[in-house]
Amino acid sequence: MDRRNQTCIYEFLLLGLSEQPEQQLLLFGLFLGMYLITVLGNLLIILATGSDVHLHTPMYLFLANLSFSDIGFISTVIPKMLDNISSGRKLISYGECLTQLYFFGLFANLDNFLLAVMALDRYMAISRPLHYVMTMNSQRCVLLVAGSWMVTTFHALLHILLVTRLSFCGPNVIPHFFCDLVPLLKLACSSTYINDLMLILVAGTLLIGPFVCILTSYFYIALAILRINSPKGKQRAFSSCTSHFSVVSLFYSTAIGVYLCPSSATSGGKDRVFSVMYTVVTPMLNPFIYSLRNRDMKGALGKLLRRKTL
Template sequence: MGWKNQTTISAFLLLGLFEGSENQQLLFWLFLFMYLVTVIGNLLIIIAVASNTHLHTPMYFFLANLSFADINFISTTVPKMLVNIQTQNNSISYSDCLTQLYFFIMFGTVDEFLLATMAYDRYVAICYPLHYRMVMSPQHCFLLISLTWVVNVLHSLLHTLLMNELVFCTKNEIPHFFCDLNPLLKLSCSDIFINELMILTIGGLAGLTPFFCIIISYVYIVLAIIRIPSAEGKQKAFSTCSSHLSVVSLFFGTVFGVYFSPSSHHSAHSDIIASVMYTVVIPMMNPFIYTLRNRDMKAALRRLVRATITVQ
């Protein structure tokens, strides 16, 4: 991916999580551990879903796609940070910075749309159980996934191309551990009105559309659960949504705090903490959230582990 260089700066400096060297090795091992747990956990979900015919349903199909997106999402930022810590070289080239920005936005918004798709799946399963197989047919699921990826590839490209039009004069220190929209906008010495407008409008539309789809889906889900006569039926219906609700609350809570307020209201420290939550912590927690409270997934993982041991 080539970028038209509008700037006198050829590289940026990523200052990382905390300035100073005393905590760097601790951060390296901590984030390496979190990265490996995230990749292995989400990869196990993908393999379990692909290898177990009982999990070849829309819910687990979307979950496997979410795990794939999470692996790529965390791989966009954390490996570069780990390399910088070990080499004591915090520089990232201009083109690499914009490339990282592109994939970060893309996989982040793909996560949002997948969470909305999973909410829609639960809505159909609980509110229209007799029509579930027809509504959530393989063709329909494939269409939802295709739209998710196509829309977010274009959305990410828009923000990245607009960023490429800005001029960066002398300041090149990014108080962050990756190239993100707000820190980069603060470094630009050109007018950023169009960029901020696109973040609040197009970016807001890309973020709020799946969020409102989730809210609407759960309003109907709650109404349907209330009408279930037995307490056991209500508990079973709610248990299928509890994991998804936990992830939605964590993810959207931090994303909205970072991106949907004016850049003048941001502090580098608060942005970094929120970014660590939704770029590292939440992708790491997803495999645990979706497996510890899901009997089918736990059974599939046990069978996968037994099969692996038997082969060895």
């Protein structure tokens, strides 16, 4: 076989969540509804944060960016998945696959960094309240958000550039509902040693670093709460970080199920279920967690909805 035939694969077949024809309509309706709920919920969080001056604080600045990231995260995966279900083709071109891979890596890591920044914000607010205003000033908050965007942008670009040097000569079947990096590397005909090395070194560092920052922040937050003498003060301090802690638990529990739990050839269905939780359910639940467990956010959403109604 000549080299032209070996490198002529520029389309991949996404198996999706199910290959049963009778389940396609149900999946289309289910994921379309989840997508619309996610986009609407996160847009309301962004609009409420921007319209209410009481929410112009570091925590809600980070929350607005997290909501924007969640919209981008789910929009990277679901529209193409819905198109494949409705058309029945289940194909994705090489260029579309790289584009999806880039934005998926960007927004997934951005969520990771923003959750770490929000944990740092809660640590400063609870453990060092007297220094909070000075430390978490507007310039520093903007730098934290901008730094998160820059690091994740270059990280996603690095993996895309490394993938472009690979050859794909068959098979072209990706046992997933979107183009993820690990299944894609398994289809390469050329050596993926550099890709695997960078995945372990760079991606591992960028994933573990923010997670360690979150664990450290909550360790000191717990110590600070235990030192509070008033039960009411303890409850108030604890309630200020319950929403963030719930989102962190949901995000990392599903991410660990996808990327750290050992997979096998017989666990493809389980891996895809974890991926649905990670890519679809988590962004959908985040607005509900922050709005239902946060009095200020509920008040801002109520004002926003009344204003739109009038």
